[in-house]
Amino acid sequence: MNTHDAPRKAAPLPYAPQKAVHRPFKGISTLRFDPAKCTGCGLCRSVCGGRETGASQPGLGRIRPCPLPSSGGSFSVFCQHCRDPRCLVACPQGAISRDAKGVVGMDKGLCVNCGLCQQACLEAAPMRTATGDVRKCDLCKGKTPPACVDACPNGALTLDAGKKAKWIGWLRWPVQTCSFLLLTLVLVGSVCSLSLAALDIACPTGVAQNIFSSKTILLTTVISAGLLILLALLVGRGFCGWLCPFGFILDVVDRLVPKVFRLPPWLGNRLNKYGVLAGALVASAGTGTQAFCTVCPIGAVCRSYGVQSTLGGAEIAVVPLIAGLDLAGKRSWCRHFCPVGALFALFSRLSPLTVHINARRCRKFSCKRCADVCPMGIVPAADLEDGRTPDISRAECITCLRCVDVCPYKAARVRFKLPGLPSFGKAQKPDPA
Numbered sequence: 453m454n455t456h457d458a459p460r461k462a463a464p465l466p467y468a469p470q471k472a473v474h475r476p477f478k479g480i481s482t483l484r485f486d487p488a489k490c491t492g493c494g495l496c497r498s499v500c501g502g503r504e505t506g507a508s509q510p511g512l513g514r515i516r517p518c519p520l521p522s523s524g525g526s527f528s529v530f531c532q533h534c535r536d537p538r539c540l541v542a543c544p545q546g547a548i549s550r551d552a553k554g555v556v557g558m559d560k561g562l563c564v565n566c567g568l569c570q571q572a573c574l575e576a577a578p579m580r581t582a583t584g585d586v587r588k589c590d591l592c593k594g595k596t597p598p599a600c601v602d603a604c605p606n607g608a609l610t611l612d613a614g615k616k617a618k619w620i621g622w623l624r625w626p627v628q629t630c631s632f633l634l635l636t637l638v639l640v641g642s643v644c645s646l647s648l649a650a651l652d653i654a655c656p657t658g659v660a661q662n663i664f665s666s667k668t669i670l671l672t673t674v675i676s677a678g679l680l681i682l683l684a685l686l687v688g689r690g691f692c693g694w695l696c697p698f699g700f701i702l703d704v705v706d707r708l709v710p711k712v713f714r715l716p717p718w719l720g721n722r723l724n725k726y727g728v729l730a731g732a733l734v735a736s737a738g739t740g741t742q743a744f745c746t747v748c749p750i751g752a753v754c755r756s757y758g759v760q761s762t763l764g765g766a767e768i769a770v771v772p773l774i775a776g777l778d779l780a781g782k783r784s785w786c787r788h789f790c791p792v793g794a795l796f797a798l799f800s801r802l803s804p805l806t807v808h809i810n811a812r813r814c815r816k817f818s819c820k821r822c823a824d825v826c827p828m829g830i831v832p833a834a835d836l837e838d839g840r841t842p843d844i845s846r847a848e849c850i851t852c853l854r855c856v857d858v859c860p861y862k863a864a865r866v867r868f869k870l871p872g873l874p875s876f877g878k879a880q881k882p883d884p885a
Contacts, residue, residue: 533556724785
């Protein structure tokens with residue numbers, strides 16, 4: 453075939469953004485709407501449309517109250533200033549952009565009113581006005597509070613300032629840092645085996661390998677592994693999210709390195725970690741040694757300080773090699789390969805602690821902040837977009853509580869619920885939808 457007859461791929465327009473780049477650790481200002489307080493008066497739309505002239509012009513408003521006949525209440529459609537804005541990607545003129553504060557704005561000098569942004573938006577938040585123009589909320593270009601918030605007589609609209617850090621983040625990082633310093637500098641090599649007074653603590657995965665390698669079950673070693681197993685039964689994989697010294701390194705690396713590639717499907721499978729665990733046990737039985745412990749990044753980090761680190765240079769080299777997997781995604785090692793996490797995951801399935809994201813309370817499904825910040829990638833964004841309450845896996849959740857910390861609607865919460873049983877505590881009234 454003549455090469456000139458081959459179909460040519462259209463070159464992208466130089467001014468059209470090909471991908472929305474978001475900053476997962478930056479605060480994003482967002483309007484919050486409480487349908488329980490909304491009477492559908494439409495005052496928000498009137499003042500929004502007339503903010504430039506001071507007159508009441510509901511036909512030019514960038515927010516639209518909609519009645520809900522089923523409940524007799526109202527619901528409002530407005531821009532959520534998403535972390536990954538579909539309207540930004542869809543605009544062929546580059547008229548939509550996002551500033552450093554996370555506000556997604558529209559440049560009317562570039563906009564041709566094609567309406568592609570409205571079609572791309574899950575909520576049709578960019579609106580075609582009575583004059584044929586396409587407009588969208590820009591939070592009154594930094595005015596605090598925005599006109600609609602200031603005008604709402606019942607407080608149904610409020611402004612979430614998008615704080616950069618909240619109390620869970622302030623608590624988790626010091627706990628992780630103290631745990632890292634304690635297990636690395638003070639209790640050297642401790643995570644594999646540690647004695648505190650009359651209390652012996654050992655890594656459950658190391659104990660399991662020891663049983664397979666020696667073909668002997670010692671009650672003392674089983675009891676020494678019991679504390680961390682009990683921790684998993686109570687709070688799931690809390691060790692992974694709060695105490696693991698290598699997990700602390702991965703969280704630091706995740707802030708510093710970009711994501712440059714993806715693991716192939718056969719390698720990026722969450723079941724692989726159970727295969728690594730089984731392989732470690734079989735190898736221990738065959739070699740008579742704790743096979744995985746020689747390359748375990750957790751143990752290597754704990755033994756990286758002092759004279760022994762000089763002697764174990766090859767062992768320490770495994771730390772940057774495995775940490776480099778974060779180039780493929782957040783905590784790739786924890787998601788797909790860690791046998792220690794796999795063992796904790798088996799017991800975490802029985803934990804009463806779980807993270808619940810109430811789609812009704814979420815009210816708006818396009819912000820997806822919880823899905824964005826989850827280091828394990830277990831919050832399904834598609835469920836949030838469709839308004840369905842997602843099922844958060846106990847086995848995969850490391851209970852870091854980032855989703856709880858970042859949610860502006862308090863839709864992500866910690867629940868205590870045994871598998872197959874209703875939640876403990878006071879029943880929550882369903883929020884109006």
